[in-house]
Amino acid sequence: MSPGSAGAAADILVVDDSPSKRYVITSWLRRDGHRVTEAATGAEALELLARHPAELDVRLPDIDGFEVAERIKADPRTSAVPVIHVSATAVHVVDRTQGLSRGADAYLAEPIDPDELLATVQAMLRYYRARRRAERLAGRLTRLVETTAAINAATTLAGLLHVGASGAASVFEGPATVAAASDATGALAVQVDGVGGLPAIRPAHPVQFAEDPLEGLVGTVLFHQDGGPWWDAPVWRVVARAKAGREPLHIAVPAAGFDEDDSDLLRQLGQAMALAVEALRSYDEERRTALALQQNMLPASLPAFDGYEIAVRYQPASEHASVGGDFYEVVAVEGYLVAAIGDVAGHSLRAATIMAEVRHALRAYLVEGHAPGRTMERLNRMMLRFLPEEIATMCLLRIDPATGETRLANAGHPPPVRVLDGRVAVEEGRVALLGVALPHEAEVAFTLAPGEALVLVTDGLIEARGHTFNEGLERLCAAAAGVGAGDLEEFCDGLLATLSADSRDDDVALLVIRRGPAGDASG
Numbered sequence: 001m002s003p004g005s006a007g008a009a010a011d012i013l014v015v016d017d018s019p020s021k022r023y024v025i026t027s028w029l030r031r032d033g034h035r036v037t038e039a040a041t042g043a044e045a046l047e048l049l050a051r052h053p054a055e056l057d058v059r060l061p062d063i064d065g066f067e068v069a070e071r072i073k074a075d076p077r078t079s080a081v082p083v084i085h086v087s088a089t090a091v092h093v094v095d096r097t098q099g100l101s102r103g104a105d106a107y108l109a110e111p112i113d114p115d116e117l118l119a120t121v122q123a124m125l126r127y128y129r130a131r132r133r134a135e136r137l138a139g140r141l142t143r144l145v146e147t148t149a150a151i152n153a154a155t156t157l158a159g160l161l162h163v164g165a166s167g168a169a170s171v172f173e174g175p176a177t178v179a180a181a182s183d184a185t186g187a188l189a190v191q192v193d194g195v196g197g198l199p200a201i202r203p204a205h206p207v208q209f210a211e212d213p214l215e216g217l218v219g220t221v222l223f224h225q226d227g228g229p230w231w232d233a234p235v236w237r238v239v240a241r242a243k244a245g246r247e248p249l250h251i252a253v254p255a256a257g258f259d260e261d262d263s264d265l266l267r268q269l270g271q272a273m274a275l276a277v278e279a280l281r282s283y284d285e286e287r288r289t290a291l292a293l294q295q296n297m298l299p300a301s302l303p304a305f306d307g308y309e310i311a312v313r314y315q316p317a318s319e320h321a322s323v324g325g326d327f328y329e330v331v332a333v334e335g336y337l338v339a340a341i342g343d344v345a346g347h348s349l350r351a352a353t354i355m356a357e358v359r360h361a362l363r364a365y366l367v368e369g370h371a372p373g374r375t376m377e378r379l380n381r382m383m384l385r386f387l388p389e390e391i392a393t394m395c396l397l398r399i400d401p402a403t404g405e406t407r408l409a410n411a412g413h414p415p416p417v418r419v420l421d422g423r424v425a426v427e428e429g430r431v432a433l434l435g436v437a438l439p440h441e442a443e444v445a446f447t448l449a450p451g452e453a454l455v456l457v458t459d460g461l462i463e464a465r466g467h468t469f470n471e472g473l474e475r476l477c478a479a480a481a482g483v484g485a486g487d488l489e490e491f492c493d494g495l496l497a498t499l500s501a502d503s504r505d506d507d508v509a510l511l512v513i514r515r516g517p518a519g520d521a522s523g
Helices: 019-031 042-051 065-074 093-101 114-153 157-172 206-210 260-297 349-367 372-386 469-483 488-499
Strands: 011-015 035-039 054-057 083-087 106-109 176-182 186-192 200-202 219-225 235-241 249-254 308-315 325-333 336-344 392-399 405-411 417-420 423-426 444-447 453-457 508-515
Touching (some): 011 019, 065 083, 083 114, 157 176, 157 186, 308 325, 372 392, 417 469, 453 469
Parallel strands (some): 083 106
Antiparallel strands (some): 176 186, 219 235, 417 453
């Protein structure tokens, strides 16, 4: 039976072992506009029942109507099919009760009045259609919720459109296409040819993006279109935008079978996807801004020191992760080689801006000629006063290039790794993080020997899912042992390749300082 109004024609199965009774009943139903199929036995009825509401005679030659009704209601495929019992003999209350309790939706006793029969049929059809509509809507709402959760978990525009197209095909049980655009990807369109189909990239139709029924405003518009842009048949399309001035999101589904409930669902899906697309765009814009700020804050060039080699690296987090506040610094102050590496907590544009403030304050205190411990103490006071909600780690060292004498202050940062002739040592001596109200003047003193190298990293190169910080530090020590006397730039590239995961959740800064062998004064 096709959904429709209460008075619409339906397919009805009449089951009775009496040809004359079947003829009378089917005549009434056909005159009322219904399409009727006849069956004389219960077995025959069970073969046909999947396609028809049923009117059953209680007394059948092989299986009685009670059992046929039970089987109809027990099968999930036909449990919603309305069943009307008709009987010439079973007119007692107990018989009616048995009929209704075993699956019948109505019970009529002969002689049957034609108007009563037709009214009963219409009542059953109203219930059947309402139930079918409710079940259909409930199923689509469930799939809409699942699709909304999936699109909000997407990390790229292409991934979001793939999930959205598959979800739309599932919700509306047919083909679906979604399209959107971003500065990074340009216009993208993804189509799914049916439920369970594989999403496929389609050309983003030029007309589609030239039209803007919202006229640049925020909102959602649903409209009927005679064809395309991806099908010749009529379609329903939704155009949605969550922020003025952006390219809108487009969803198209075939118009066949589309009803008022589907209109509401398509609007909801359009709104959800437009919000998810805008969130990705905003995230991508913030990430690119933070990355540009962070990279512009790093030193454009490194000072040269006779007898020392210095190499640095900065790698942002993977494409789908936020930018953090990692930085490094190398400056010459009153003849000393002063180097720092640090990390502001957090992953956002704010973390990058806090990093810039900390780095500028560091330079100001260094110019005043303070030792590493005193400089760290002043940085901590500055953060407690002006950035009370922020914390950061930093490793700061000052080297006398002539002697290699080094003073180190470490505020909660991964310790430097010292490497000499393949022997690796970790230089401990950490104090509390910057931004914590504790003393920070403590220093560690040591001498960087000829041929010795210092390897300093941020925690993004040590911490990763699957192992502890100490395990990560051990991996760093093992990889750093190869710093040797070879090319320092190649060593940095190899170290990153060895320790970096394919997709990191954190950015990485790397600073390597190597003192030349005795008698080597090259810079």
